[in-house]
Amino acid sequence: MTKKLLKVALVQHTCSDKRDNNLAQSEKGIREAARQGAQLVLLPELHTSLYFCQTENADNFDLAESIPGPTSETLGKLASELNIVIVGSVFERRAAGIYHNTAVVLDSDGKLAGTYRKMHIPDDPGYYEKFYFTPGDQGFVPIDTSVGRLGVLVCWDQWYPEAARLMALHGADILLYPTAIGWDPKDNDAEHNRQQDSWRTIQRAHAIANGMPVVSCNRTGFESDPSHPDNGIQFWGSSFIAGPQGEILAQAPDNEEKVLVAELDMARAENVRRIWPFFRDRRIENYQDLTKRYGK
Secondary structure, eight states, rough: OOOEEEEEEEOOOOOOHHHHHHHHHHHHHHOOOHHOOOSEEEOOTTTOOOOOGGGGGGGGGOOOSSSSHHHHHHHHHHHHHHHHHEEEEEEEEEEEEEEEEEEEEEOOOOEEEEEEEEEOOOOTEEEGGGGGGOOOOOOOOOOETTEEEEEOOOOOGGHHHHHHHHHTTTTOSSSEEEEEOOOTTTTTTHHHHHHHHHHHHHHHHHHHHSSSSSEEEOEEEEEEETTTEEEEEEEEOOOEOOOOTOOOEEESSSSOOOOEEEEEEETTTHHHHHSSSSTTTTGGGGOOOGGGSSSO
């Protein structure tokens, strides 16, 4: 089978409370990725602000914006200038009282190719996202672009095999996860290692189970908790690009800003599916209980 090469990149960076500075960081990384030949660039989750979900504060809704809006328009102009596809992340104001955590996909002509609203919304200490985000209502539908069909999911979605599988069944060529995840500094190193290894393993498993590449872009750096300044999240970076058998093709460090680029042979996914035909052997007639909350 003839190789079909796609050069992908991710931009792992820190974030501050200065929106313009954050967008400038993203743009700097995107331009560097394009200079290295990237055709598709992924940014971290909510990359235009601090991760404000550490506390429940209604004033943070002022950070939300429309789509199309300032961030999507800025990224669209950059995509058109550089002739690349960009996947960014927006705190979307859909209407008063309806806000989403939304990925935006800007095609190489600068047009908005599509959006994905985060479906799985966490509510844990330091991650109070249910206060801010309405669950997505678009389903798990890939977005068509000039470089292929993108299965875009967001952060907490990455723990759910159902989401990855549905994107694959709807014809996605690649899975992309903009992410904001990190450690509680109060946990010990052993717990840090277990959490990070679990995060990496579950996403590699999605690549293996669906025979497709996975690109996961996390933020890095420490962000304090506004309500308890001595506490906060140490975002663990470690963004990576994996092939269709879960093999790590490139990985960023946990504590540095990094533009990571790797070349994918998109034809390999079909070869992998030929030797590991998981889709062929699915017993779909026996999976009804997957639609139940629990088996009993």
